[in-house]
Amino acid sequence: xxxxxxxxxxxxxxxxxxxxxxxxxxxxxxxxxxxxxxxxxxxxxxxxxxxxxxxxxxxxxxxxxxxxxxxxxxxxxxxxxxxxxxxxxxxxxxxxxxxxxxxxxxxxxxxxxxxxxxxxxxxxxxxxxxxxxxxxxxxxxxxxxxxxxxxxxxxxxxxxxxxxxxxxxxxxxxxxxxxxxxxxxxxxxxxxxxxxxxxxxxxxxxxxxxxxxxxxxxxxxxxxxxxxxxxxxxxxxxxxxxxxxxxxxxxxxxxxxxxxxxxxxxxxxxxxxxxxxxxxxx
Amino acid sequence: xxxxxxxxxxxxxxxxxxxxxxxxxxxxxxxxxxxxxxxxxxxxxxxxxxxxxxxxxxxxxxxxxxxxxxxxxxxxxxxxxxxxxxxxxxxxxxxxxxxxxxxxxxxxxxxxxxxxxxxxxxxxxxxxxxxxxxxxxxxxxxxxxxxxxxxxxxxxxxxxxxxxxxxxxxxxxxxxxxxxxxxxxxxxxxxxxxxxxxxxxxxxxxxxxxxxxxxxxxxxxxxxxxxxxxxxxxxxxxxxxxxxxxxxxxxxxxxxxxxxxxxxxxxxxxxxxxxxxxxxxxxxxxxxxxxxxxxxxxxxxxxxxxxxxxxxxxxxxxxxx
Numbered sequence: 376x377x378x379x380x381x382x383x384x385x386x387x388x389x390x391x392x393x394x395x396x397x398x399x400x401x402x403x404x405x406x407x408x409x410x411x412x413x414x415x416x417x418x419x420x421x422x423x424x425x426x427x428x429x430x431x432x433x434x435x436x437x438x439x440x441x442x443x444x445x446x447x448x449x450x451x452x453x454x455x456x457x458x459x460x461x462x463x464x465x466x467x468x469x470x471x472x473x474x475x476x477x478x479x480x481x482x483x484x485x486x487x488x489x490x491x492x493x494x495x496x497x498x499x500x501x502x503x504x505x506x507x508x509x510x511x512x513x514x515x516x517x518x519x520x521x522x523x524x525x526x527x528x529x530x531x532x533x534x535x536x537x538x539x540x541x542x543x544x545x546x547x548x549x550x551x552x553x554x555x556x557x558x559x560x561x562x563x564x565x566x567x568x569x570x571x572x573x574x575x576x577x578x579x580x581x582x583x584x585x586x587x588x589x590x591x592x593x594x595x596x597x598x599x600x601x602x603x604x605x606x607x608x609x610x611x612x613x614x615x616x617x618x619x620x621x622x623x624x625x626x627x628x629x630x631x632x633x634x635x636x637x638x639x640x641x642x643x644x645x646x647x648x649x650x651x652x653x654x655x656x657x
Numbered sequence: 658x659x660x661x662x663x664x665x666x667x668x669x670x671x672x673x674x675x676x677x678x679x680x681x682x683x684x685x686x687x688x689x690x691x692x693x694x695x696x697x698x699x700x701x702x703x704x705x706x707x708x709x710x711x712x713x714x715x716x717x718x719x720x721x722x723x724x725x726x727x728x729x730x731x732x733x734x735x736x737x738x739x740x741x742x743x744x745x746x747x748x749x750x751x752x753x754x755x756x757x758x759x760x761x762x763x764x765x766x767x768x769x770x771x772x773x774x775x776x777x778x779x780x781x782x783x784x785x786x787x788x789x790x791x792x793x794x795x796x797x798x799x800x801x802x803x804x805x806x807x808x809x810x811x812x813x814x815x816x817x818x819x820x821x822x823x824x825x826x827x828x829x830x831x832x833x834x835x836x837x838x839x840x841x842x843x844x845x846x847x848x849x850x851x852x853x854x855x856x857x858x859x860x861x862x863x864x865x866x867x868x869x870x871x872x873x874x875x876x877x878x879x880x881x882x883x884x885x886x887x888x889x890x891x892x893x894x895x896x897x898x899x900x901x902x903x904x905x906x907x908x909x910x911x912x913x914x915x916x917x918x919x920x921x922x923x924x925x926x927x928x929x930x931x932x933x934x935x936x937x938x939x940x941x942x943x944x945x946x947x948x949x950x951x952x953x954x955x956x957x958x959x960x961x962x963x964x965x966x967x968x969x970x971x972x973x974x975x976x977x978x
Contacts, residue, residue, distance in 0.1 A: 397790075397791060400785045400791055401791075403781065403782070403785065404782065404785060404786075404793070404797065407778060407782055407801075408797075408800060408801070410849070411801070411804050411849060411852065412800075412804070413819070414812065414815035414816040414818075414819050414849070415804075415807065415812065415815050417815070417818075417819060417822075418814075418815040418818060427821075427822070427825070428818050428819070428821070428822045429822045429825065429826060469716050469717050469720065470717070472713040472714070472716060472717065473713065473714050473716070473717035473718075475710065475713045476710065476711050476712065476713030476714030476715070476717070477714055478710075479710040479711045479713075480711050480714065484711075488714060488718065491718075491721050491722075491725065491726070492721075494721075494725055494726075494729075495725060497902065497906060497957060497961050498954065498957060499906065499907065499909065499910035499930075499953050499954070499957050500907060500910065501910045501912065501930050501933055501934070501950065501953065502732070502910070502950045502951075502953055502954045502957070503725075503728075505732060505933065505937065505946060505947065505950045506728035506729050506731060506732040506950070507724065507728045508937075509728065509731050509732055509735050509943070509947060510724070510727060510728035510731045513731060526724055527724070529720070530720065530721070530724045530725055533717060533720075533721075537717075562710070566710075587805065587806045590806065590808060591805065591806065591807075591808055591809060593808065593809050593810050593913055594911075594912070594913065597913075598937065606808060606810075606811070607808045607809065607810035607811070608810075610810050610811070610814060611810050611913060611916075611917070616814075616917065617920070617921070626811075626814055627818070629811065630807075630811040630812075630814060630815055633807055633808065633811055634807060634811075637803055637806045637807055638803070640806075641796075641799050641800070641803050641806075642796075644799070645795065645796050645799060648795065649795075
């Protein structure tokens, strides 16, 4: 009797939820999104005022000016993008080649390469960073700095590039390559004229992913940076993190600039994808 | 620390001799020779056996051996050398003196809590995002991935400022000292940092799931809860496992987040990564740091082995896009 009552009550509640399910689902999504974005949004709002967060003085662009007048911070900002572009380009080229090569490998050779590919993905980044740093310090033909950071980021990004490009390789029609060969193209020409154009969307996605990973990386960079700073190591090692508010307030401007750039990039990509989809629909 | 080393570097023309001097220990030399021998063998095998196109793997293979495997060998060797040179186990023995085991246990606990909370939040989100009837706009899905693109340090810095604001506000209204606990701060920061890494694999696998299976189960008279428990959940286990690996493993070793989030650095609240990182602040303890790194490496390897064993290799790769 009681059980039946509970069951019917549950049914009633379920019915209520079922009718407004979409609303509840979107409310849930909104709450999660709010938690994800709250810190950055608050930092963004308070980047237009000096002083502690929560105390609104007046609307100024002082923090942004402080950032742009600080040569070290500007340099770090520039370095971040330089390293990200270099690492993403190199890792996209080598990773795409590796994905193509891996596709044609067989048996234990494929398994071995797969295992090697998994090492940077599963290994703790601290361990990777420490080992690469010890390597560069012992074998001194590469000094710590730009080149070392770019190499380390490249090695971190390549497995992701391989993971993005490989599924696309399996979706391709293998007969197309043979058709190209039959029509008189050499094996290398087939690669560039037939294979690469079809891989292009996933190569672009891989480039974006590698760029994001390089931008996001902190742990590798902090070990092998030498005298170079990126944005993350600049904020982390500058020593002002626990200092007075005047000396760390402009970090808010840096965070806001990165936030705005990312949002702009996402909106751009969204706009591009929608336009493409509309074109396809026509 | 590294800067002095760079300054002390000899001039360019002697870099080759300097390289050989730096390989002063014979076994380091042999390791390098063996590495290049392996390289040659790999090139031979690949070129001969799998046709011409297998050759495309070579640049990556060479780079991976040079910059991933050889450094790990270096780490292994450094862990067994004392600062003065010579073989020793003392680097490992100091791990328990530094409170390493309790720290290890603490790191596993905090990473576990983080993973659990991430999973509990991310699974429903992934379900909603992937369901066709909800018609979630693409831009919303993209906004769930965006936090991944903003630097960890910046995000954590933002969160730290918010914590300081909350503490100050409570202090001013109540008039007494108020501090959020370090564990709460660290776990919140870790969740905010790693949430997309849990969401993405689960979302991918739910989206590519064959919907006709669910319809078939419903046709056969299964209730919605039963369909979820018997069809949707078991088929998404691979995504859950990738997500757990993507969150749990990096969370154990993170050292930036505890360092940034705490207002005053508290040695008892740090994680295992901090212990390793501290060893690299002075040149004399690099070898100790290498030993701790090796311990962490073993820990990661065992957890990966356990996960793959219990799931019979269902998790294909660390992440799937």
